[in-house]
Amino acid sequence: MSVLVHLCGGCTHQTAWHQGGNGGYTPCRCCRAGTADPDPAPTLLPTFSSPHGIREPLWEPGTQRNTGTTHASRTCDCAQCHEAAQAISRREHPSAAPRLVGLSGR
Numbered sequence: 160m161s162v163l164v165h166l167c168g169g170c171t172h173q174t175a176w177h178q179g180g181n182g183g184y185t186p187c188r189c190c191r192a193g194t195a196d197p198d199p200a201p202t203l204l205p206t207f208s209s210p211h212g213i214r215e216p217l218w219e220p221g222t223q224r225n226t227g228t229t230h231a232s233r234t235c236d237c238a239q240c241h242e243a244a245q246a247i248s249r250r251e252h253p254s255a256a257p258r259l260v261g262l263s264g265r
């Protein structure tokens with residue numbers, strides 16, 4: 160699933176890497192210091208399904224991910240992320256597109 164994240168202005172890594180025990184997974188000093196300088200504008204981290212390489216849908220802002228595992232986390236719920244998510248879903252599912260289903264009958 161694709162996610163929206165805020166990148167640190169100091170080291171360009173995800174702000175999540177600066178939190179909790181995550182610093183142990185990266186050699187980055189900024190991350191290990193535990194203080195991120197988040198860019199207020201979210202960045203889309205797309206994931207692609209294999210083998211077709213189709214971009215996976217976006218986690219809604221504020222979604223609880225990986226519930227019940229040690230990697231449980233919640234996607235960012237800020238206004239900027241909501242706005243970005245809406246813009247992305249508008250682009251992918253344009254509500255203006257005419258529905259042609261059901262018009263082929265009598």
Ligand SMILES: [Zn+2]
Nearest residue numbers: 167169170189
């Ligand atoms: Zn950083």
Ligand SMILES: [Zn+2]
Nearest residue numbers: 170172187190
């Ligand atoms: Zn870093």
Ligand SMILES: [Zn+2]
Nearest residue numbers: 235236237240
């Ligand atoms: Zn956010």
